[in-house]
Amino acid sequence: xxxxxxxxxxxxxxxxxxxxxxxxxxxxxxxxxxxxxxxxxxxxxxxxxxxxxxxxxxxxxxxxxxxxxxxxxxxxxxxxxxxxxxxxxxxxxxxxxxxxxxxxxxxxxxxxxxxxxxxxxxxxxxxxxxxxxxxxxxxxxxxxxxxxxxxxxxxxxxxxxxxxxxxxxxxxxxxxxxxxxxxxxxxxxxxxxxxxxxxxxxxxxxxxxxxxxxxxxxxxxxxxxxxxxxxxxxxxxxxxxxxxxxxxxxxxxxxxxxxxxxxxxxxxxxxxxxxxxxxxxxxxxxxxxxxxxxxxxxxxxxxxxxxxxxxxxxxxxxxxxxxxxxxxxxxxxxxxxxxxxxxxxxxxxxxxxxxxxxxxxxxxxxxxxxxxxxxxxxxxxxxxxxxxxxxxxxxxxxxxxxxxxxxxxxxxxxxxxxxxxxxxxxxxxxxxxxxxxxxxxxxxxxxxxxxxxxx
Numbered sequence: 461x462x463x464x465x466x467x468x469x470x471x472x473x474x475x476x477x478x479x480x481x482x483x484x485x486x487x488x489x490x491x492x493x494x495x496x497x498x499x500x501x502x503x504x505x506x507x508x509x510x511x512x513x514x515x516x517x518x519x520x521x522x523x524x525x526x527x528x529x530x531x532x533x534x535x536x537x538x539x540x541x542x543x544x545x546x547x548x549x550x551x552x553x554x555x556x557x558x559x560x561x562x563x564x565x566x567x568x569x570x571x572x573x574x575x576x577x578x579x580x581x582x583x584x585x586x587x588x589x590x591x592x593x594x595x596x597x598x599x600x601x602x603x604x605x606x607x608x609x610x611x612x613x614x615x616x617x618x619x620x621x622x623x624x625x626x627x628x629x630x631x632x633x634x635x636x637x638x639x640x641x642x643x644x645x646x647x648x649x650x651x652x653x654x655x656x657x658x659x660x661x662x663x664x665x666x667x668x669x670x671x672x673x674x675x676x677x678x679x680x681x682x683x684x685x686x687x688x689x690x691x692x693x694x695x696x697x698x699x700x701x702x703x704x705x706x707x708x709x710x711x712x713x714x715x716x717x718x719x720x721x722x723x724x725x726x727x728x729x730x731x732x733x734x735x736x737x738x739x740x741x742x743x744x745x746x747x748x749x750x751x752x753x754x755x756x757x758x759x760x761x762x763x764x765x766x767x768x769x770x771x772x773x774x775x776x777x778x779x780x781x782x783x784x785x786x787x788x789x790x791x792x793x794x795x796x797x798x799x800x801x802x803x804x805x806x807x808x809x810x811x812x813x814x815x816x817x818x819x820x821x822x823x824x825x826x827x828x829x830x831x832x833x834x835x836x837x838x839x840x841x842x843x844x845x846x847x848x849x850x851x852x853x854x855x856x857x858x859x860x861x862x863x864x865x866x867x868x869x870x871x872x873x874x875x876x877x878x879x880x881x882x883x884x885x886x887x888x889x890x891x892x893x894x895x896x897x898x899x900x901x902x903x904x905x906x907x908x909x910x911x912x913x914x915x
Contacts, residue, residue: 631837
């Protein structure tokens with residue numbers, strides 16, 4: 461009995477102390493390098509970054525049925541729960557809009573010369589560019605008349621986005637949500653269009669080689685500035701994928717989740733999602749959707765859309781679409797001092813997602829299966845997200861119950877899950893043409909043949 465008392469008095473306090481030491485707030489001083497808090501890291505995606513105490517709060521509503529806690533990812537080797545990164549200069553989303561729209565207006569002066577079609581180009585995917593007015597027609601003809609090899613190239617990584625076969629390993633570690641952008645951006649209008657673009661390119665163009673070692677020093681937990689050479693190596697590869705649509709081999713990682721859960725990479729992705737959003741969502745091609753997005757589609761329009769999406773997904777494409785709720789039109793709070801504010805007054809809330817497959821019944825009803833980047837991969841392991849094609853009083857209706865995020869989307873959108881317009885993203889043909897052309901080049905190299913065998 462005496463020995464038990466001694467054990468309780470001497471050993472138990474140590475166990476108790478070690479338990480508390482493992483709780484965030486008690487162990488931070490022993491996990492963060494001395495002097496790191498508040499100090500600069502290094503530039504990430506061209507922006508100045510600082511190290512901040514504490515973890516990113518990821519306890520947030522992910523579905524109408526409950527909560528999922530992504531605070532501590534599975535098998536996360538990072539010291540993320542002890543510190544995280546923020547931007548030295550906070551980004552206001554409206555400033556991205558102003559900058560990109562003004563640049564877009566300036567670039568528009570070159571449109572007439574860009575619209576000239578070079579006969580020597582012929583019927584090819586690379587001709588399906590946004591500068592060509594009939595890009596969708598060119599794209600369709602090129603795909604339909606193209607080889608089975610081209611179609612296979614577009615679906616090389618289809619196992620990552622097959623409906624009902626979603627895996628945690630294929631999902632990004634961050635999503636389009638306010639709590640992910642604390643200390644980065646106000647995310648006033650959301651970055652969904654940027655996230656769907658990022659997820660599509662990374663999913664289709666990243667090839668992993670876990671056995672290969674990068675030609676840089678190994679990543680060290682808590683290394684911070686010491687990891688800059690390691691980070692620059694992967695930043696360059698990811699920039700090729702995300703900014704140039706070029707396939708890349710990612711050494712040392714098994715899958716998307718394992719790569720993106722590294723804190724520096726995760727932070728980089730959030731910044732690139734902002735850049736990609738600014739590139740596509742502020743372009744003139746987005747205006748029709750923002751202005752007329754709340755207008756309900758006619759029966760024939762819904763059927764044509766569903767058939768088009770079904771054809772594309774059957775070919776293995778991961779299709780990027782936009783949609784808006786019927787009741788989502790509202791007055792966006794633009795800066796009244798900005799001359800171009802009047803262009804977007806009364807705009808609709810537009811959301812961007814990826815389509816993985818379509819189920820269509822004889823009566824026109826069906827399901828459009830989605831990958832919505834507002835939801836973590838954990839959510840997709842047990843719940844499917846769809847746009848329902850319903851029939852109400854003889855009329856086809858598009859319905860998306862998960863349209864609004866409880867804490868984020870404006871109040872009006874939660875009054876109705878009925879959608880207005882659903883459209884393929886206007887840059888989709890250009891983006892896919894660029895990706896396919898570079899996949900061809902990638903797969904011509906003997907060292908890449910093992911990635912291009914049509915798995």
